[in-house]
Amino acid sequence: DAKTTQPTSMDCAEGRAANLPCNHSTISGNEYVYWYRQIHSQGPQYIIHGLKNNETNEMASLIITEDRKSSTLILPHATLRDTAVYYCIVRPSWGKLQFGAGTQVVVTP
Amino acid sequence: EAGVVQSPRYKIIEKKQPVAFWCNPISGHNTLYWYLQNLGQGPELLIRYENEEAVDDSQLPKDRFSAERLKGVDSTLKIQPAELGDSAVYLCASSLEGTGPGEQFFGPGTRLTVL
Numbered sequence: 001d002a003k004t005t006q007p008t009s010m011d012c013a014e015g016r017a018a019n020l021p022c023n024h025s026t027i028s029g030n031e032y033v034y035w036y037r038q039i040h041s042q043g044p045q046y047i048i049h050g051l052k053n054n055e056t057n058e059m060a061s062l063i064i065t066e067d068r069k070s071s072t073l074i075l076p077h078a079t080l081r082d083t084a085v086y087y088c089i090v091r092p093s094w095g096k097l098q099f100g101a102g103t104q105v106v107v108t109p
Numbered sequence: 110e111a112g113v114v115q116s117p118r119y120k121i122i123e124k125k126q127p128v129a130f131w132c133n134p135i136s137g138h139n140t141l142y143w144y145l146q147n148l149g150q151g152p153e154l155l156i157r158y159e160n161e162e163a164v165d166d167s168q169l170p171k172d173r174f175s176a177e178r179l180k181g182v183d184s185t186l187k188i189q190p191a192e193l194g195d196s197a198v199y200l201c202a203s204s205l206e207g208t209g210p211g212e213q214f215f216g217p218g219t220r221l222t223v224l
Contacts, residue, residue: 043113043200043215044152087151094206096142096165097213099151 003027004088009104012082018075020103022088025069030092033064035073037084038102044087047073078107111135113216115201121222127189130219134182134203141178142213143186144200152200158184159206188221196223 005023012018024033035047048055048062050071055062061074075082087102114133122128134141140159144152155174157165160181169176173192178184188195198218 041217043202043217044213045215046212049212085151096154096157097152099153101149102151 003090003098004100006086006088006100006103008101009106012075012078012105012107014080014107014109015077018078018082018105018107020073020075020086020088020105021070022073023070024088024090027068027090028092031090031095032093033062033068033071034089034091034097035060035062036087036089036097036099037082038087039081039084044099047086078105080107080109083107113201113203113214115199115216115219117219118217119220119222121224122191123224124193125190127187128191128221129185129187130199130201130221132184132186132201132216134184134201135205135214138203138205138214139181140204140206141184142202142204143176143184144202144215146198146200146218148197155186191221191223193223196221 032049032051034049036044038044047059048057050062050064064071083106085102085104087099089097116131142157143155145155146152156169156176158178161178176186198220200215200218202213202215204213
């Protein structure tokens with residue numbers, strides 16, 4: 001069973017920030033929060049991961065609440081190419097990835 | 110740097126026929142994964158290799174599925190015989206474990222249709 005809960009779908013306007021929520025209330029102390037995305041007809045692509053602190057890279061920012069029971073992935077300036085299914089996954093550093101159904105994000109002009 | 114390569118990209122076969130998928134991971138990656146993805150769902154792990162050793166094959170249906178990773182590089186996943194329910198996308202991924210939390214790199218997948 002997936003250990004995360006995400007909305008089924010979200011719409012976002014091009015150029016605006018997209019904020020993708022994820023609940024992981026049963027996360028353990030040694031588990032990281034990972035985000036992947038899957039563009040249609042492609043394999044999943046790693047976006048970002050974090051343990052406790054907020055993280056930022058060239059693709060996105062990850063905000064993890066202090067109690068670590070939820071997180072938000074932020075795409076600062078969404079483009080049409082960001083349309084994809086976004087997966088939030090919790091796992092130990094060496095554990096396997098368990099994908100849920102993810103959030104279908106559609107970026108509209 | 111070349112990514113994970115999979116072939117074929119598409120395969121159509123009749124039920125009860127055998128089929129094989131091939132994966133070439135990113136050079137130097139010691140860990141290789143095969144995932145199954147049904148329509149509308151997230152990928153599910155079938156098997157994980159560390160070098161040549163299958164360290165997690167608990168989700169691999171061993172009555173009809175087999176996999177190998179010769180010399181710890183390329184890998185082949187086989188189904189014999191295929192059933193209608195095997196129609197799905199088969200994804201291969203690789204990672205370099207041992208240097209910190211592993212980032213898995215995925216190939217484009219092989220879309221299998223069983224008629």
